[in-house]
Amino acid sequence: MAKVERSLGEKLQSLPKPVLYTILILVTSIPQFFPVPLPNKESKSSEDVFNLLTTIPEDQPVLIGSDWTNSTRGESGGLFKSMIRILMRRNIKFAIYTTADPQAPQVAKDVIRLLNEERKANNQKPYEVWTDWVSVGYFANPEGTANSINNNVRAAFADKKSPDAAGAMKPVMDSPVLANVKQVSDFSALVLVTASNTSNVTIERVTKTKLAMMVTGVMGPETQVYYESGQLKGLAIGLKGCYDLETMMAKKWPGKEYVNMDNGAKYYPTLHLALLLLILAVVAGNVGMFMTRKRTVQRGS
Amino acid sequence: MDPELLLKIKMGVGVLATVGLYSVLYRENKFYRFWEHMFLGLAAGWAIVALWTESLHDDWYVKIVGNAPEAGSTAPTTPGYWAYVLLLPIGIMGYFVFSRKHNWLSRIPIGIILGLWSGQQVQVWFNRYGPQMADSIKPILPTTSSFFRPGTVGMSPTDAAAANSQVYVSDAITNIIFLITLLSAVSYFLFSVEMKNKFLKNMTVLGRMLLMVGFGAIFGSTVMMRFTLLIDRMYFIFIEFLKNGLFGGT
Numbered sequence: 001m002a003k004v005e006r007s008l009g010e011k012l013q014s015l016p017k018p019v020l021y022t023i024l025i026l027v028t029s030i031p032q033f034f035p036v037p038l039p040n041k042e043s044k045s046s047e048d049v050f051n052l053l054t055t056i057p058e059d060q061p062v063l064i065g066s067d068w069t070n071s072t073r074g075e076s077g078g079l080f081k082s083m084i085r086i087l088m089r090r091n092i093k094f095a096i097y098t099t100a101d102p103q104a105p106q107v108a109k110d111v112i113r114l115l116n117e118e119r120k121a122n123n124q125k126p127y128e129v130w131t132d133w134v135s136v137g138y139f140a141n142p143e144g145t146a147n148s149i150n151n152n153v154r155a156a157f158a159d160k161k162s163p164d165a166a167g168a169m170k171p172v173m174d175s176p177v178l179a180n181v182k183q184v185s186d187f188s189a190l191v192l193v194t195a196s197n198t199s200n201v202t203i204e205r206v207t208k209t210k211l212a213m214m215v216t217g218v219m220g221p222e223t224q225v226y227y228e229s230g231q232l233k234g235l236a237i238g239l240k241g242c243y244d245l246e247t248m249m250a251k252k253w254p255g256k257e258y259v260n261m262d263n264g265a266k267y268y269p270t271l272h273l274a275l276l277l278l279i280l281a282v283v284a285g286n287v288g289m290f291m292t293r294k295r296t297v298q299r300g301s
Numbered sequence: 302m303d304p305e306l307l308l309k310i311k312m313g314v315g316v317l318a319t320v321g322l323y324s325v326l327y328r329e330n331k332f333y334r335f336w337e338h339m340f341l342g343l344a345a346g347w348a349i350v351a352l353w354t355e356s357l358h359d360d361w362y363v364k365i366v367g368n369a370p371e372a373g374s375t376a377p378t379t380p381g382y383w384a385y386v387l388l389l390p391i392g393i394m395g396y397f398v399f400s401r402k403h404n405w406l407s408r409i410p411i412g413i414i415l416g417l418w419s420g421q422q423v424q425v426w427f428n429r430y431g432p433q434m435a436d437s438i439k440p441i442l443p444t445t446s447s448f449f450r451p452g453t454v455g456m457s458p459t460d461a462a463a464a465n466s467q468v469y470v471s472d473a474i475t476n477i478i479f480l481i482t483l484l485s486a487v488s489y490f491l492f493s494v495e496m497k498n499k500f501l502k503n504m505t506v507l508g509r510m511l512l513m514v515g516f517g518a519i520f521g522s523t524v525m526m527r528f529t530l531l532i533d534r535m536y537f538i539f540i541e542f543l544k545n546g547l548f549g550g551t
Contacts, residue, residue, distance in 0.1 A: 229432045
């Protein structure tokens with residue numbers, strides 16, 4: 001049986017998947033060896049997150065919801081690191097809680113450990129657990145926890161323990177971070193770094209303190225409406241939000257002792273090339289479709 | 302063991318797991334299955350331990366047996382409340398969903414959860430959508446001749462609030478687009494009235510097209526996020542593990 005010769009149009013519409021995946025892996029790998037700084041215009045929602053974090057009073061702690069794990073490290077990890085770096089530079093105490101995934105508290109602790117190593121390397125004081133920050137841990141019920149935090153945060157965290165400076169487990173509410181917190185409004189803000197539905201759960205239930213969010217790109221459009229309506233005081237979305245925060249940090253803290261550019265600067269140029277590849281693939285598929293149609297019409301006539 | 306070597310071994314396992322999980326893109330294979338089951342097992346094991354240590358132990362078990370605070374703590378001594386033990390049979394009833402004869406028992410905990418959930422819904426709904434409905438009333442006339450909103454980074458909170466209180470020309474245009482989008486998208490969902498009027502018909506068509514634009518934006522964000530996750534994995538393999546780990550010595 002004679003082999004049917006495929007036209008260029010047909011070939012363009014059916015590029016083999018392994019070829020496409022190989023090109024994609026090359027496009028997302030090689031540029032990472034050659035980092036290029038990109039110009040950036042910060043979005044207003046990212047600006048508002050930055051303004052919130054850089055203007056909140058230093059004597060009030062921040063409550064952080066850390067609902068992300070390594071599966072979204074590319075986006076959530078970068079956003080979380082930027083936020084923690086800002087808080088550390090301003091000597092603001094913070095407490096971290098999780099309602100989405102039991103792995104999340106450990107992931108957050110690992111990031112803080114890395115940032116502390118970075119601070120030590122730059123001759124800055126490391127952030128001490130118990131004195132400067134505490135991990136409140138994991139809560140199994142997001143809805144009940146959010147209600148409880150809004151109505152009686154001391155009761156919500158009453159059973160949780162954290163190691164103190166000497167390593168002994170003690171109730172988190174006894175820590176210098178939370179000792180003066182009587183209600184959720186005693187936190188200067190609740191900043192939620194999330195890759196899950198806990199964004200909606202928190203918006204629906206926590207109303208007594210300022211709320212800001214750092215979400216993944218896929219959650220951006222659905223969360224943007226809460227920012228536009230004023231329910232969120234700031235919103236950083238995905239890698240763009242991360243790069244926005246890093247750009248603004250570099251402007252505010254230009255000194256060499258500060259690490260400002262991280263995940264955002266590392267991944268943003270590569271993302272552009274990956275998107276360019278996607279656009280080229282769409283164009284190739286459409287050109288192929290029109291070529292095939294034209295050929296079919298010519299044959300018919 | 303040398304901590305640096307241990308770190309490299311751990312990262313090497315991470316690289317194998319990453320390559321194994323991505324190998325499904327070529328075809329279903331045993332290498333992929335192995336790492337998939339490894340990941341599921343680890344996640345499930347971690348979740349079970351975390352549920353006990355971070356949730357059930359402190360929020361349930363300690364409440365049954367009571368709590369004597371450690372030396373130096375200001376927390377009061379709390380007596381044990383045996384009634385918390387009643388939560389266990391209620392929870393176990395949920396598993397009777399697998400029994401044909403006694404599955405009615407599973408409806409009791411489901412009913413309790415539904416009741417608690419339903420009781421919150423009025424307030425929850427309003428907290429979520431109330432401010433959005435109020436914010437739908439937007440100014441469409443500018444209050445300043447400046448076209449764009451200025452950047453507020455570095456401004457004092459008062460100056461930033463003053464800058465944000467103005468309706469710039471670009472804001473007014475955005476608000477007009479918002480208003481048209483809102484009305485046309487809502488009109489698309491008016492199924493109980495037959496759209497005979499030409500204007501209303503065109504509104505619903507416009508609503509459908511704008512909804513598609515919205516879905517397109519959501520799809521675009523999704524693609525960007527997936528690319529970022531892939532870029533992060535490639536960074537882990539090529540930069541963190543190979544360049545900095547194996548060949549960089551850090």
